[in-house]
Amino acid sequence: MPANEQVKRVLLQGNEAIVAGALAAGCRFYAGYPITPASEISELLSVKLPEIGGTFIQMEDEIASMGAVIGASLAGTKSLTATSGPGFSLIQENLGYACVAEVPCVIVNVMRGGPSTGLPTSPSQGDVQMARWGTHGDHPIIVLAVSSVADCFSVTVKAFNLSEKYRVPVIILSDEVVAHTREAVALPESEQIRVIDRISPDVPPEWYKPYADNNRGVPDMASFGDGYRHHVTGLIHDEHGYPTQNPQEVEKFYKRIHGKISKGFQDIQVTKTYLMEDAEICVIAYGSVARSALKAVRLAREQGVKAGLVQLVTLFPFPRKSVDTYLRQCRVAIVPEMNMGQMSREISRVNQANCRIVKHNRVDGHLISPEEILKRIVKA
């Protein structure tokens, strides 16, 4: 879109665009506890939600915040919480509950340097594997990454849509750079935004089986208070929602909650590519680093090097199919990350094409620069 086109653009921070995306997707409940660099999300929603009849609660901590989010979603309201590393650690217990009880909800983790209180005001990508495996047990989950202000809006809408469609928690990984960068963006009009809602049961309440399988693997979801009385538990349950240890029922349960994600894999896996048509070297990146990588790839092209960028929007389930295509196409894949190499291990895991995987890891609290990546490309 040329800059001179007459579209009204507004200057927004990444965190502000997440709020706009959440509201556009129908989010009407937020519970959270402030933490740098995620606090702007709380601050803005504390003003916006009451204005449109929604609810904002500042809870005593992140454990309680996640509990409130689950409760609100069970009552039929699209719900959000936002935090950073230390708070993300605290939500993990209740996050597992949301996975097993199949409660749609969205969790934003604006990554800062960790572990522990770490580097509160510096960017990091250190929570990538934790987002996938932070809560215990074999659980389904979707993890998306944002890299720009425009992304913060559209990916947040997508996160709510996937969450509602698959009845699964969706984690949005942002980082301090994306969260606090301001850019002028033209947000889409509401009629241009596709919003997906959970499917309500169409049987009489007495026939309702809250965890019954169907061809999608995603049971219809009744809201608390609608007359569809049902039991919700963190224990493995049968199709009525009651605890079970019956091996057949237990196995069926696990296979269904994982199967619903694999059935939707095409819909869930999102990658973007730039200059990949004839690329021999690819940079695979996500989050703010994808922007450094794009600059590096353009500079490499100016030097006559056939480089391209594969930007991962979906981190988990790992977009194996689309990444595999590019690993087969390229002789080298460079994976720059602001961590010790959390995504490069996923890429190495799926690499069956003899593509050389080059890690580039920066852990000094600063965004990876285009020059660093360019050096790797030129040497490759």
Next chain:
Amino acid sequence: MSDERYEIRFSGSGGQGIITAAVVLADALGSFDNKYVCQTQSYGPEARGGKSKAEVVISSSPIDYPKALEVDLLLAMTQTACDAYFFDIKPEGLLVVDSGLVEQLPTSRAVSIPFTHIARKEIGRELVANMVALGAVGYLSNQVGLGSLEKALLARVPKGTEKMNSEALQAGIEAARKIDIDSLPRSVLSDWDDEL
């Protein structure tokens, strides 16, 4: 390597309103002048003191890397910031400093204006030194409509402080108008070569 980009870095210490000045500039460029713009910042955990830095990258096309690569204009509101960030300026870039706070300049290609002094004496509040500096940066960079800057400022400052901030902005623009940029050396690096 940053051909069509124009990069401005605001630097000083926490509490000087460095980030606010950058946000107003970015808003003027993005919302009113319809340019592509990325505003980023880095800061320590302290609310006051500590290094503070904010950047505005301006382009006529979408911006990939959001932070500054080679700075076209560096505003330094403390000696520490000037010393720390001077080496990121491109040779033909420009250094702008608060003359009351930065007394030892690393180059002759520098514009010294007493922003804090102007804020205190002319406006009556040292607090608005950032807006005086913003006015000068807006004028000297030649990237933003000065009317847009005023509009963005009025939309962003707290209610009741509009007049004070707007006067500060104008005072900065006026101070910068008096500077003859063409009389400065062409490069921040080799400005004394001809004299030796």
